[in-house]
Amino acid sequence: xxxxxxxxxxxxxxxxxxxxxxxxxxxxxxxxxxxxxxxxxxxxxxxxxxxxxxxxxxxxxxxxxxxxxxxxxxxxxxxxxxxxxxxxxxxxxxxxxxxxxxxxxxxxxxxxxxxxxxxxxxxxxxxxxxxxxxxxxxxxxxxxxxxxxxxxxxxxxxxxxxxxxxxxxxxxxxxxxxxxxxxxxxxxxxxxxxxxxxxxxxxxxxxxxxxxxxxxxxxxxxxxxxxxxxxxxxxxxxxxxxxxxxxxxxxxxxxxxxxx
Ligand code: BTN
Numbered sequence: 001x002x003x004x005x006x007x008x009x010x011x012x013x014x015x016x017x018x019x020x021x022x023x024x025x026x027x028x029x030x031x032x033x034x035x036x037x038x039x040x041x042x043x044x045x046x047x048x049x050x051x052x053x054x055x056x057x058x059x060x061x062x063x064x065x066x067x068x069x070x071x072x073x074x075x076x077x078x079x080x081x082x083x084x085x086x087x088x089x090x091x092x093x094x095x096x097x098x099x100x101x102x103x104x105x106x107x108x109x110x111x112x113x114x115x116x117x118x119x120x121x122x123x124x125x126x127x128x129x130x131x132x133x134x135x136x137x138x139x140x141x142x143x144x145x146x147x148x149x150x151x152x153x154x155x156x157x158x159x160x161x162x163x164x165x166x167x168x169x170x171x172x173x174x175x176x177x178x179x180x181x182x183x184x185x186x187x188x189x190x191x192x193x194x195x196x197x198x199x200x201x202x203x204x205x206x207x208x209x210x211x212x213x214x215x216x217x218x219x220x221x222x223x224x225x226x227x228x229x230x231x232x233x234x235x236x237x238x239x240x241x242x243x244x245x246x247x248x249x250x251x252x253x254x255x256x257x258x259x260x
Contacts, residue, residue, distance in 0.1 A: 001046075017040070048066065075088070092144050128143070215259055
């Protein structure tokens with residue numbers, strides 16, 4: 001991967017400029033800096049390796065060279081999208097899923113709200129960050145990390161949830177740049193439908209652990225256990241507890257764990 005090959009791969013996509021780095025701290029940090037400098041909608045940061053990659057909940061996200069995708073897309077939400085700002089994370093998950101289905105014939109699932117699973121193991125993660133200046137939104141950064149080759153998967157003792165790679169699931173080698181293009185293509189296509197019922201349906205159809213028992217842990221709150229039922233139109237996870245009562249869990253500082 002290099003700037004020239006990316007130039008070719010990204011041709012024709014609505015990406016006005018991109019920045020490529022062999023090594024960087026975090027593509028999200030670079031994208032947030034670029035937002036502050038006035039980056040346009042669709043600007044993209046791509047890196048082969050990250051040394052300070054960040055995940056959700058202040059976790060580390062390791063990106064080793066040559067075996068993963070790590071990129072951050074800058075968006076300036078239009079008015080209609082502002083009402084669905086919480087859907088930018090599932091937008092990333094849906095785009096990755098669509099690309100893995102279409103390009104590789106895989107059957108990814110989305111662990112609510114936005115981890116992409118292959119064979120029930122995590123293959124990709126999304127970290128969406130918004131840059132605000134007072135009450136004015138300067139831009140949204142959708143950071144995406146995908147384990148492409150098996151070497152991208154951290155050792156099991158460093159994982160909170162089992163992980164895999166696209167190549168392990170596909171049982172063949174996968175071209176990173178071609179997949180990057182497919183993900184971005186799918187992301188722009190789903191973006192235009194972010195407020196539609198078809199977006200909600202597409203997300204829910206891929207929902208992992210349907211009918212299975214999960215535990216939802218919320219910072220400072222009592223854990224909730226129940227069976228996964230679906231996703232409501234607000235993007236909350238609907239679960240049914242042991243007494244048959246349905247509870248909606250809003251996206252936020254919550255962890256979803258599969259029960260043994
Ligand atoms: C998670 O599952 O916790 C989210 C992981 C997000 C990782 C990506 S890699 C590209 C971008 N840059 C970062 O520092 N993080 C995101």
